[in-house]
Amino acid sequence: MRGVLVGRFQPFHLGHLEVVRALRHDVPERELLLVIGSAQESYTWENPFTSGERFEMIARALAEARLDRVTIVPAADVRRHALWVAHLVGLLPPFETVYTNNPLTRLLFERAGFPVESPKMVDRTSYEGAAIRERLASGEDVRELLPPAVTTYLEEIGAASRLRLLKPERPGPGGATFP
Amino acid sequence: MRGVLVGRFQPFHLGHLEVVRALRHDVPERELLLVIGSAQESYTWENPFTSGERFEMIARALAEARLDRVTIVPAADVRRHALWVAHLVGLLPPFETVYTNNPLTRLLFERAGFPVESPKMVDRTSYEGAAIRERLASGEDVRELLPPAVTTYLEEIGAASRLRLLKPERPGPGGATFP
Amino acid sequence: MRGVLVGRFQPFHLGHLEVVRALRHDVPERELLLVIGSAQESYTWENPFTSGERFEMIARALAEARLDRVTIVPAADVRRHALWVAHLVGLLPPFETVYTNNPLTRLLFERAGFPVESPKMVDRTSYEGAAIRERLASGEDVRELLPPAVTTYLEEIGAASRLRLLKPERPGPGGATFP
Amino acid sequence: MRGVLVGRFQPFHLGHLEVVRALRHDVPERELLLVIGSAQESYTWENPFTSGERFEMIARALAEARLDRVTIVPAADVRRHALWVAHLVGLLPPFETVYTNNPLTRLLFERAGFPVESPKMVDRTSYEGAAIRERLASGEDVRELLPPAVTTYLEEIGAASRLRLLKPERPGPGGATFP
Amino acid sequence: MRGVLVGRFQPFHLGHLEVVRALRHDVPERELLLVIGSAQESYTWENPFTSGERFEMIARALAEARLDRVTIVPAADVRRHALWVAHLVGLLPPFETVYTNNPLTRLLFERAGFPVESPKMVDRTSYEGAAIRERLASGEDVRELLPPAVTTYLEEIGAASRLRLLKPERPGPGGATFP
């Protein structure tokens, strides 16, 4: 018996962790598939961390929180919404339920016949990836928004300086890399 | 003897229908290839309807208007403008003329040696896909802008609620689907 | 009410035509979607004719045979079998039934919940695309295997000499094109 | 501390399981990343099972064998050998060592500076995916080559009949699916 | 001994030329690889000129300036930043140094172990591709910003009128090409 949660986790924050904890607590025998969406992306402002870096920060946060029966699976985008559900069904081990608060995700999975539930979320305003990236790039302290293991890991990989480089006013490689 | 019209038809509206009617009337022996562009796209704000849904709404509207000798062909994007004409030439049965009011389409086909003509268009301001999508999402009545068969079909597939979900302030799947 | 037939039609031969005729005759109110598979392929031994050339030869053969209510739709491959049915469902207007004698096509559509039926086929041995391509490349007369309109069209486009060039012992462009 | 093992696992057999067991036993504190290669492939003779089916059969076999600290990660091909190591480094959490008996895998990882070790293998002749697929397609009993949980799972999903369909003399969808 | 400079060169202007001249002058025995980035793009506002047109304008400008030992190489994007350095290493002949003022390019190459140097740049404000495209589209005289050979070439290919067509308020082909 498995449920699926999809996110990009840029980065994995306490809002994510609390949803995972609640779902694991509600139905202890249910395994969770935590899907790292847009796994092919990295080094952009929207997706600064590689799939592997996101895998590592989630694994550390789950170990720290002593949450088990959570399986992390990276999933590249398929870029065609009409194929997205079929793409995940082919990629993942069998699952029965989808947890999401995103209305389009709900629509696509419901059309495909899956039961979809809405996880209760803690205060969405602060626990929001884009806002956390902004604050990291500005050098603000975001420790109250992240699991301690994620804070440590982001320091190890130099996340703040990477985010400063990636802010939209600076062009990316393969684009305007040369004057 | 065939002519080509390319559009995305998101949705197919009366402006499209009147252009088709005029072209069929002007040269009755000329078959029209009505190309559904960006056929691979769906469930986005710019391209809410699948290729198949667009095919169906056009087929119903043409039947209702008793327009024959119009062939509908879906065409995925090639994403490289320099290859676009070669892509359509390989995909479609032979054609002689291109009808377009888009200056880039004109440029690319003229460089490839095709005669390009500008169809006369009815009032462009109201018959514009983006404006119709906005009005549909707002729950406005757009019956005066659409062939009756398209209005019926859009109701059948729940177009208004889909468009509300897809408006840009809401993220798509594989993106920020999870908090 | 629509049924789907998928083929590559390299080339469209009398075996194909007879299946179409029988399906149209059995249920006259049922429209057929004749899907040109591997539409992105051309100028190879397995797929010598472009999507557009195949579209043209089928359209001429259907007109010659006075078969109507048949809609031709080119479909590029999706290259991932697990996504193939979702790809066709998104591309094509709604359909209810699939006609195929291919066991894998049957398996994939049945898993997706579509009714699948097997069309009765005329003598498979001679009406087989690969054998017809071989005979065309050898300069043999294949008129008894093709609708007359297809024979004429293949002559117009120089099919026999193209097939001679494409036989596997000769390398393709972008491959060993230069000594 | 992590090591990487890459395979296609079509299917996961006792040869695979014994390598995993030995590596886990040799260095108990080392986590293993078991990478499902060619994850995008399915329903072909070389790759009959989807990524998700392979994930499930491996997870069941590891649970049955009470092997922990093994993380399963599906990885689509990148189709350019020169990018393969960079692709895996971006996809996977950090790892130090690669285990392989494949000389090209060894070459590519060594050029990228990774230590590569050769796991000891049990009798390669029988524990070989292609041979097991052949025997499954022929209806032979292959229980002595598979973990019991894999045998059970392959029966659940009808593996033998799928393999019979996929044997190369039968064409696939999008190819010669239509007579 | 080779150094690499990456740019999109839309168009190649005097700022680019002066950087090339300075690098060639500083170390005369060092060959420069001038990489045309985003080579697959054309006929968009950000990338109006094809790879071939950019190749031609650079070749003429270098000949006019009598700069030798500069090799022009087009490079399509790889669209995954984590693979970008591996992509260029596989594409280009061996090189030792990278010249860039772009911080992300610096980051990615430094992580891969390459020495990165910052070329001194002339006044960045005027020598900026986007500004030159704007001025070209407005019909302004930009001769003081371009090598004479580039000015001549842009006139030959009708660059000003192409840029007017491509300005963002006008949709592109495959998009909203039809009313």
Add this chain to the structure above:
Amino acid sequence: MRGVLVGRFQPFHLGHLEVVRALRHDVPERELLLVIGSAQESYTWENPFTSGERFEMIARALAEARLDRVTIVPAADVRRHALWVAHLVGLLPPFETVYTNNPLTRLLFERAGFPVESPKMVDRTSYEGAAIRERLASGEDVRELLPPAVTTYLEEIGAASRLRLLKPERPGPGGATFP
């Protein structure tokens, strides 16, 4: 005034060099574009050397032979023959003539309106890439078939041992890399 020669150059041998020399000699003012086809391929038996390695071996061989006015351009495959000529026209600076002995290359370029000429070739039997790769893998001496600079370069990069690994009986990475 430019002519185009396309090859994969796996490896660049004396047969290639003599064609280049003859074309340069015949029309000294004509620049040659030497296109490295299948540039995205490497580490396979058919395409063992990366684009960059092929670029380097050709550059050294041309310098050794004191041949100038030859421009090397890597070109990835487009995988759709109907788009191949448009792909090269967009990638390369303007050219007038194509030199090839490959009948399909001739066909595709002639259909696009380019004059095509057949370069005179030295003994095709020995100067053939596949045969040279076989002999290299077997450890045979192939110095009489290669420019001296290529022989030296192949030794530098360990070509013989790489070719032994890549011979078809050994599987590639991402395929059967794990037992």
